[in-house]
Amino acid sequence: AQTVTQSQPEMSVQEAETVTLSCTYDTSESDYYLFWYKQPPSRQMILVIRQEAYKQQNATENRFSVNFQKAAKSFSLKISDSQLGDAAMYFCAYRSSLNNNDMRFGAGTRLTVKP
Amino acid sequence: DTGVSQNPRHKITKRGQNVTFRCDPISEHNRLYWYRQTLGQGPEFLTYFQNEAQLEKSRLLSDRFSAERPKGSFSTLEIQRTEQGDSAMYLCASSSSGNSNQPQHFGDGTRLSIL
Numbered sequence: 001a002q003t004v005t006q007s008q009p010e011m012s013v014q015e016a017e018t019v020t021l022s023c024t025y026d027t028s029e030s031d032y033y034l035f036w037y038k039q040p041p042s043r044q045m046i047l048v049i050r051q052e053a054y055k056q057q058n059a060t061e062n063r064f065s066v067n068f069q070k071a072a073k074s075f076s077l078k079i080s081d082s083q084l085g086d087a088a089m090y091f092c093a094y095r096s097s098l099n100n101n102d103m104r105f106g107a108g109t110r111l112t113v114k115p
Numbered sequence: 116d117t118g119v120s121q122n123p124r125h126k127i128t129k130r131g132q133n134v135t136f137r138c139d140p141i142s143e144h145n146r147l148y149w150y151r152q153t154l155g156q157g158p159e160f161l162t163y164f165q166n167e168a169q170l171e172k173s174r175l176l177s178d179r180f181s182a183e184r185p186k187g188s189f190s191t192l193e194i195q196r197t198e199q200g201d202s203a204m205y206l207c208a209s210s211s212s213g214n215s216n217q218p219q220h221f222g223d224g225t226r227l228s229i230l
Binding site: 105 | 163173
């Protein structure tokens with residue numbers, strides 16, 4: 001079974017600085033999808049960025065980028081120029097291309113942004 | 116469209132009572148998912164619908180849980196004879212079909228507290 005591990009329960013970053021959130025996963029599949037979701041306090045979870053495993057190029061969305069290392073099964077999220085509104089729980093998620101109904105989430109990383 | 120809508124936002128009930136939650140997905144999405152999220156954890160998959168058909172159920176979905184999507188639009192999740200361990204946030208998500216990397220869009224969730 002696929003598992004997703006986020007080894008950092010909490011992280012903090014100074015406003016305008018850069019922070020990297022770690023995520024590793026375990027799978028025997030070669031084709032799959034990886035996601036980072038953001039869940040602000042008492043608000044809904046929203047998609048931050050996604051990566052298809054067959055693509056070697058790291059995905060980028062404005063200030064958010066990933067470092068996808070397929071061989072190492074690592075999928076870290078880098079947030080550049082951190083803003084106060086980035087404070088939230090961040091969840092890494094894995095979804096198989098064979099069974100794309102079952103998305104596995106990590107336990108999350110709580111990000112605090114200091115002014 | 117305002118996104119995935121869930122009602123109620125909070126539900127407090129005594130142990131042993133039945134509860135029902137509702138989810139209204141994004142109108143053009145034919146896929147609907149239910150997740151459970153406990154404190155400090157990521158969401159855990161419960162069940163999935165494509166249109167009105169319930170195609171997959173997790174082992175987490177005990178016999179006391181039942182989900183329906185009678186007309187392929189909104190869905191309900193019912194928990195019978197609630198137990199303390201049922202206390203959690205219940206999240207609904209929807210997505211369109213097509214490419215399997217379509218992201219899931221989440222609602223605000225229903226927080227269930229069992230007294």
